[in-house]
Amino acid sequence: MVRHDNSKVDFGLWKNFSTAYLMCPLDLHSGKVARALGLLQLKNDDWQSVEELTANLRNFDPVDPVKYDFALFGSGINENIRF
Secondary structure, three states: OOOOOOOOOOOOOOOOOOHHHOOOOOOHHHHHHHHHOOOOOOOOOOHHHHHHHHHHHHOOOOOOHHHHHHHHHHHHHOOOOOO
């Protein structure tokens, strides 16, 4: 809803909201990968972990830290990748 690009993945309807304020969704899969990559130290998948993960992703891209969400999630559900 926030991103304005030509990929058509996001609708880009929310014009006054910056991607810099997004928080990375956290589930079993993305949490497992984030911990394996050292992006997340906390053990529980809770709001505090969302804040830690998003803060670490901001080191890579402060303008759109959540763009890595699909890669974390996708790697976590891929059964061929072992962590």
